[in-house]
Amino acid sequence: MSDRTQSARSRENSDDAGRVAGAGRTATAIGSSISIEQVTRRYGGFLAIDNASLAIAPGEFITLLGPSGSGKTTLLNLIAGFQKVDSGRILVDGAPIQNIPPYRRGFGMVFQSYALFPNMTVTQNVAFPLRMAGIGRAETERRVAETLEMMRLSAHAQKMPSQMSGGQQQRVAIARAIVMRPKVVLMDEPLSALDRRLREEIQIEIRDLHQTIGSTILFVTHDQGEALTLSDRIAVLNAGEIVQIGSPIDIYQHPSNPFVASFIGESNLIAADVVSRAGSSLTLKSRAGVVFHAESNRQTEAGQVSVLVRPERVRIAPQPAAATLPAVVTSSLFLGELLRIEAHLQSGERILIRCTNNAVTAMPAVGETLHVGWDPKDCWVLS
Amino acid sequence: MTAIDARAARDGRADRRNLFGNPAWLLLPAGLFLAFIYALPLLDLFRLSIGGPTLLAHYERVFSVPLYWDSLVRTIGISLSVATICLIFGYPTALLIHRASGFAKVLIAAAIILPYFVAILIRTYSWMVLLGRNGPLNKLLVALGILDAPAQLLFNRGAVLLGISAVLLPLMVLSIYSSVSRINEGLTRAALASGAGPIAVFWRVLLPLTFPGMGAGFLLVFVTSLGFFITPTLLGGPGDQMFAMHITQQADFLSSEGFLQALGVVLLVITLAVVAVAGRFLGFEFIWGGGQISQPGVTASSTGRKAPAKAAAGSGGALTSFLAEAIGWPLLRLLGKLPASTGSITVGTLGGFVILVLLVPIAAVIVISFSKSSYLMFPPPGFSLRWYEKFFSDSQWMASFVTSLTVAVISSVIAVVFGTSAALGIVRSNIRGKTAIMLLLVSPLVVPTVVLGLSLYSLYLRLDLVGTVYGLAAAHAIGGIPLVVVIVAASLQGIDPKLEQAATVHGASPLTVFRLVILPGIAPGIAAAAFFAFLHSFDELVLSLFLSSAHLTTLPLRLWADVNYQLNPVLAVVSTLEVLLVVIGIVLARPVLARRGAGHA
Structure with missing residues (x-):
């Protein structure tokens, strides 16, 4: 509840009304709220994440933006559970998740390298999370077909990943991430490996997808244009610190410091x-x-x-x-x-x-x- | 006029380019050498084997005398068991290396690799000490009350399986590890994020993707084990005779000419048949554990992308998916009931056990070498350097040491010169059938050494080369050349072709390109290759058994005689010195090996 008011306040603060998360969407929001509280993560002596706090509203599309080495992927991996926080808490819908292994967090995730299982067909890849959850075969088939249809992949259902183009592979990876209709979808630079035209095309798809499924989406990128286009709000990271959180317009027009000013635009x-x-x-x-x-x-x-x-x-x-x-x-x-x-x-x-x-x-x-x-x-x- | 001049100049340049840009001729020296000393004797072996009263007379004897037939079946049985044991224990060990990080990873990897380079004879000798009636294992079992009195742990099937498996485990671990380490870490994470627990990740992602590595490891171990002779001779009882042992035993009788060769041909044909079937499914690259030799201009990444596609197409298909549905998923549901930590505990336990089995024999010989006891005892009653003094003051041991050193240096020079030249020829030329040529060059790695020794013996008798330093060095180089070719070819392929183009565009002649770009790039590879070729010869026992004489005794030969005659701590001294040599070599070669590993990823 407090997350919601906090993010609402940040929106009021911005001079221009940015795209507003949750509100005005036709689909019922099923996303989770995520609260990152004073999270710190070290690698040896290197401070990868320095006392970061971030409150994400249910169904919000939030982008972690920063140059390489700024800690944005580390932060995503902490949320996914691939790495452990040294101090601080991460709450999902109010419950701490630090001690839950990644495979029980129930998130969807898209990787830069697609990470499709090369030994499985498109259908088998997309069915993977459903089978892991022990969902019956008929239900699995139905949901896979529905998701493939949604991602315009039905024609490729029986292909192996190696037989597809990069853009198609990434759409399969997105399908796999959303097939469970997870409350949270994590995207780790999903478009960086694609060429510009394809990137813009899939950006629009991701944006529409967010409207349809209503999940909370955490999107990591180093591409400021991408962040401005997609996000409800952007968290700008530099050297392990969150230096500014705000709507795209807010961040662009009213950067909080010279780093943000010169990094964006x-x-x-x-x-x-x-x-x-x-x-x-x-x-x-x-x-x-x-x-x-x-x-x-x-x-x-x-x-x-x-x-x-x-x-x-x-x-x-x-x-x-x-x-x-x-x-x-x-x-x-x-x-x-x-x-x-x-x-x-x-x-x-x-x-x-x-x-x-x-x-x-x-x-x-x-x-x-x-x-x-x-x-x-x-x-x-x-x- | 000017047009003709231009064409002449162009033709001249084309010739030079042929010499350096398409240097297929560099394959000739190694080709001629191997043809004469390797292919010819094997053909001769075949000729002699059919030289009986009738064409197949000798073969009829091989298959009709129960002694040989039983031994053949037993050999295949033992080899299958060894390969299975290595697979079961090798997989967790490979995972253990993969999951470790930083210095721990280096240590674990070293614990696996180091034993691989220590002579088989030494490792087997150590098992004889450890498992002996007065050995530490018996003492431990008695002390724990498991046994009432020391039992005979040696000279039985169990000891043979343990001995051979311990020798070949590193081969399996490295084969699986190279396959595991090539899996994109994102896949594991994707599976975790999709709700797959550690066991499900292993079962659905890791295992299917490492099938090729497991297959390669299994076949390499199986094929190598088929020709084993040292370990079963020393650790086995009368009921554990392996096929290769008959060849060495029969070799003492001149009357068995023809029959002996038939035995050799049978062993060779079985080995090659297994390799051929394996190569059909896995690609013959599994023998040298590397990627395909690409045509110049085809970048490594593009061939790399093709390979998994082939693998996927091969492993896909109705049968696999049926098996996955019928067995895979139900089994996974069952396994899913195990606690999540089961996997890491299994990996830790089995992997730790393997490291123990590999390192304890080596540690034991080092400890024994410093014993002050006048006969072999473990643990030693006290420590002294008396056996080192004995070794260094014994003129016979020293003479063998110098002989081994001389042979190994000459042999490694032959191997490096011919092998490097061949590697340049195969990687840089446009010659057709590269895979076939590579296969011929590395084939000595899979031909049982016993068969090679037998075939060379006839040739050397005729040329009067038996018992000569050069003869022995040349024989050892047969196995050294493939090592050099594989390592140098890999480092050659690691050089970015763009570097050469850049040098050429900026005015470097082909020779200058070779001197300034290629040579510095492959120099570390050549150095590592020289070391391995040296070690290969220095450790070599089987060929030496066939080809040496009373006047030419190498260190392994003297060790062999002593192991059979009396177990004494001098053997441990020699072994310790060899371990030291290997450690120094690996430390020196580490940068090269590390770079090769990085290149694979």
């Missing part, structure tokens, strides 16, 4: 000093001497701050104006629907700009001077 991080504050309006002076304004409700201590301006929020003005600064283009890339422009301010600071290709009449040439500016509302001040 591209960013302009300007080191500046607070010159004066009038209500929510700050006057700042960058290290190189540029004076600009930013809106921030957060209490920031006077002195050094970092100011985040996302590249797509930087605007190019046709004429010099009061709020614009001249910037000399150093690189200009055509990305299709977008242009990615790097420029230097006169003060020497680098500014990254992303704009749609109709925002400028022609590709800015290297050496050309642009007039750039941003709305004070688009600044996010990090202390």
Whole structure:
């Protein structure tokens, strides 16, 4: 119960209403709540997970996002039961599970390497959890057929895994993970081995699947795009610590620190000093001497701050104006629907700009001077 | 004009490429050597065997005299028992290695591998001491009140089975381990996450996926055991005669020419038939325990992907799935009632027992070697170095030691030169039928040594090579070459072909590529191969029995004579020195072995 309120509160806190877990879904949510309380895990002297706490609401799609070595897979393995916590507790629906072996936790799991049993057909692979649970043959057949149908695999039922493509194999692995309709499904970088087009296709399938079966899904990835697309909430990990938990929009627009800001999306991080504050309006002076304004409700201590301006929020003005600064283009890339422009301010600071290709009449040439500016509302001040 | 020049230049380059890029000719030296000293004598063996009054006269005798027929049946029975024992005890041991981690894993693996390289004669000798009437086992059983008086534990079927199984267990363990370690850990986790307990994971995932490794191990042990002769001679009683023993016994009588060869041919044909059937199902790669020799340009990963597909197609099918339904699942439900810890307890107990059986004999000879007693006693009443003094001051022992050293060095040089050349030839050329060529090159590993010795004896008599250092070294190299080929071929395949392309693109000539890329890559492999070839010759007893003379006595021959004549602690001294040699060798070769292991994964 407390999990639910906690996650609800975190959603209220975000300025933009993110996709809301559970609510508005037609299927009845059958997912479990998971509560990770002050969990620590060491490998020898290396602190893999450092006092991590995370409350996951029933039916929530939560992503553990971080660079390699940040501890996200360790955290997933602790939840799956492949590794033991050194201290702290993991609760599922309020009951501690640290001492339950992985095969009695009743979770579904999808692995990066597919991990399909090579000696079994697709049907046998998907039937495996049902048979392990001692479910009768007729019922097993019915549920396998239903799940294969759902994953559009019916035509491949009698194939061996080695006869299938990577994408098909991963769909079989997903089918095996959901065939028991588990309350929790763990996914360990399931799409990393697939090419981009397939990845996007299966992302949508996973998203739809979540809507249909209502399980709580824990999804591990190092791909920030994937995390933003799929999740109700994202937990960002760095060096064994959970550094921020929030909705995708929240995390993207209001990162809690420079690590999150630079790990998710591209960013302009300007080191500046607070010159004066009038209500929510700050006057700042960058290290190189540029004076600009930013809106921030957060209490920031006077002195050094970092100011985040996302590249797509930087605007190019046709004429010099009061709020614009001249910037000399150093690189200009055509990305299709977008242009990615790097420029230097006169003060020497680098500014990254992303704009749609109709925002400028022609590709800015290297050496050309642009007039750039941003709305004070688009600044996010990090202390 | 310029066009012609260009073509000439291109042709010249093509020739050089043929020399280095498609160096099939490198197979020639080993091919000629083995053809002359290995294939020819075996053909001659066959010729002599049909040289009786009628073509099949000698064979009729083999199959009509109950002594030989019974012995043949007994040999097959013993070998099947040994292979079964090794499988039952070897599987948990392989799992024990697999599940251990860090330093424990290294220790356990070393405990299995070390005995494998210690001479069979020494390990058998140690069992004679341990199981003897005054041996520690008898003393223990009496002290515990299980026996009233020391019993005869030696010279019976049980001792033979124990002795041979102990010798061949490492082969089984390594074979199964290589198969277990190749299983993706994700599969175990996937099974656990799907609700399969440890026993179910073993039964449904581990066991089916390691069938090839189990099959390979079983057949290797079975085939090797068929030709065994040292262990049953020393540990068996009159009722435990194995087939190979008749050949050595008959070899003392010149009158049995022809019949003797028929005995050899029978043993050889049975061995090859088993290997052929096994190769049909497992692929002949099981003999050398490696992957397929791929064509250049075909990357290892792509062949690796094909292999499991083949295995899956082979193991799939109606029969297996019927068996799984009829026996597998009901049995699993029954086993599922056992506590989850049953598996790890079984693995720990059986694996620990195997390590004990492998290490105790070696520890025992080391302890005995430091005995101060004037005759063989275990445990020794006190410790001294008197037997070491005796060994190093005895000119006969020293002479044998020097002989063995000389023969082993020459033999390993022959094996390394011919073997490395052949490995380069087979891996780097575009020659067809690589599997068949590899099969011929490694076939000496499965031909019973007794048969090889018998066939060489006739050749050496004619060439007057019996009792010569070079003759013996050449004979030992027959078994050394396959070892070198397998190890060097594996390290050659470990070199990324892209490295060679990179060197070539940046201006290195084929010779420079060989010097700067290939040679440094295979040098550790060659060093390890040289060590194993050396050890192979240094330990060799059976060929030496046939081919040496009174003037040329190797260390194993002198050991053999002493073991049969009197058990004394000098034998333990020699054994301890050999164990020391093996330990040093393994420590030096460890980086190479470790890299090879990593390459397999």
